[in-house]
Amino acid sequence: MNKIMLCCSAGMSTSLLVKKMLAEAEKRQLPVEIKAFGAAEFDEQVAKYQVVLLGPQVKYTLAKFQKEYAD
8 A cells, every 4th residue: 555645834735635636546446545744743754654745835844854854
């Protein structure tokens, strides 16, 4: 199962996107887990996911996250 994490300011603005992604994955019969979290929870959650998507409101954190979690 693929695990995808969406990260935004508070974890709420991406909830609609999560619902749409889950609906599309179900339609395509793809085994996937998708959850949204706020940037404050990033460090706590990132190791549990294979893919991380950042919302536009937290794009300023991209370089920091890439450096810290390059592995």
